[in-house]
Amino acid sequence: MEHLQQENFSKKRTYEIAVIPGDGIGPEIIDSARSIMRQVAANYNFDVIEKQCLAGGAAIDEFGVPLPEVTLKTCQSADAVLLGAVGGPKWDHVPTEQRPEKALLGLRKGLGLYANLRPAKLYPALSAASPLHPTIVKDGIDILFVRELIGGIYFGERGRSGSGSTLRGYDTESYSVAEVERIARMAFIAAEGRKKHVISVDKANVLESSRVWRETVEKIAANHPAVTLEHLYVDNAAMQLVKRPSTMDVVVTTNMFGDILSDEAAMITGSIGILPSASLGEPDKPGMYEPIHGSAPDIAGTGQANPLATILSVALMLRYSLHQSEAAKDIEKAVDQVLSEGWRSRDLILPNQTVDPDKIVDCDGMTEKVLACL
Numbered sequence: 001m002e003h004l005q006q007e008n009f010s011k012k013r014t015y016e017i018a019v020i021p022g023d024g025i026g027p028e029i030i031d032s033a034r035s036i037m038r039q040v041a042a043n044y045n046f047d048v049i050e051k052q053c054l055a056g057g058a059a060i061d062e063f064g065v066p067l068p069e070v071t072l073k074t075c076q077s078a079d080a081v082l083l084g085a086v087g088g089p090k091w092d093h094v095p096t097e098q099r100p101e102k103a104l105l106g107l108r109k110g111l112g113l114y115a116n117l118r119p120a121k122l123y124p125a126l127s128a129a130s131p132l133h134p135t136i137v138k139d140g141i142d143i144l145f146v147r148e149l150i151g152g153i154y155f156g157e158r159g160r161s162g163s164g165s166t167l168r169g170y171d172t173e174s175y176s177v178a179e180v181e182r183i184a185r186m187a188f189i190a191a192e193g194r195k196k197h198v199i200s201v202d203k204a205n206v207l208e209s210s211r212v213w214r215e216t217v218e219k220i221a222a223n224h225p226a227v228t229l230e231h232l233y234v235d236n237a238a239m240q241l242v243k244r245p246s247t248m249d250v251v252v253t254t255n256m257f258g259d260i261l262s263d264e265a266a267m268i269t270g271s272i273g274i275l276p277s278a279s280l281g282e283p284d285k286p287g288m289y290e291p292i293h294g295s296a297p298d299i300a301g302t303g304q305a306n307p308l309a310t311i312l313s314v315a316l317m318l319r320y321s322l323h324q325s326e327a328a329k330d331i332e333k334a335v336d337q338v339l340s341e342g343w344r345s346r347d348l349i350l351p352n353q354t355v356d357p358d359k360i361v362d363c364d365g366m367t368e369k370v371l372a373c374l
């Protein structure tokens with residue numbers, strides 16, 4: 001018995017990670033994230049087996065489709081998926097069904113990733129980079145967006161009917177009770193571990209799907225009495241987000257409203273280059289982790305990309321999929337420290353801001369700074 005326990009104790013855990021570098025700066029930031037992953041694996045004595053996959057433009061070039069079957073299969077059988085970014089002007093003119101973005105939508109659906117967690121956090125060291133007035137951000141911003149990811153209008157029935165001037169394009173928004181229940185549950189559980197406040201965003205003054213959304217969120221709220229629930233219509237939510245972001249904790253909303261509001265939230269933190277995201281489905285299934293920024297084709301290959309959002313995505317992956325929360329915290333602390341020490345990639349410097357040129361680092365430089373803190 002004792003012998004067995006010892007064997008278990010000394011047995012290294014091995015995780016299989018599907019790695020999708022993607023397009024533009026994707027491969028550069030993924031390289032950086034991989035070196036961070038290898039370092040924490042060594043520190044915490046676990047092994048990572050990386051399975052490189054193609055998706056997005058890179059897959060269109062190689063296979064003629066944005067999401068090859070083999071990529072989806074590899075991701076489905078992995079413990080987690082780490083993705084850089086997909087898309088770029090090179091593929092802007094391919095038919096809609098073949099666009100690189102289809103890879104993202106296909107991965108989300110194919111992995112059942114119904115919840116997209118996007119933390120929008122204002123790092124004190126970067127508070128000057130927020131476009132909001134200092135009196136508004138003085139109490140900080142720390143909002144967790146919980147966006148429904150595989151339902152609603154992005155996956156609803158769509159098409160065209162008629163012709164000429166009566167040609168009509170349509171997309172449909174619909175939500176079932178079951179779809180709202182699972183995303184609401186995720187939001188309330190997240191809020192229980194935070195400031196215990198949930199804002200549910202809908203358009204229930206107009207849309208029937210929103211009325212079902214609201215009724216269902218209220219039903220789930222009843223099972224989480226420690227959490228207070230507030231409802232906002234989406235137009236008002238867009239205003240409140242710039243007026244009183246410090247009062248927001250967890251925001252749960254539909255696929256489309258979440259897409260829009262989470263970009264607004266990222267922008268007010270002034271640091272879109274450092275925000276990670278996690279897309280989660282059923283607990284025993286792989287989650288997908290990616291920076292919230294895009295593939296930045298304008299700076300691809302220059303070495304100037306900021307790897308921090310991808311590095312922080314590794315932290316979320318360690319926490320939610322690999323259950324290595326200490327390793328996750330180490331990465332988050334390391335990033336905090338690097339920013340407090342004043343290290344900056346170019347995207348984190350405001351126009352007219354003076355920064356010691358010795359403190360400006362490129363993608364590799366930033367990675368080394370984080371590694372040094374691990």
Ligand code: IPM
Pocket residue numbers: 101104105259
């Ligand atoms: C995002 C992106 C995607 C989305 C696009 C690229 C399909 O904007 O992850 O927010 O709308 O979900």
Ligand code: MG
Pocket residue numbers: 259260263
């Ligand atoms: Mg978006």
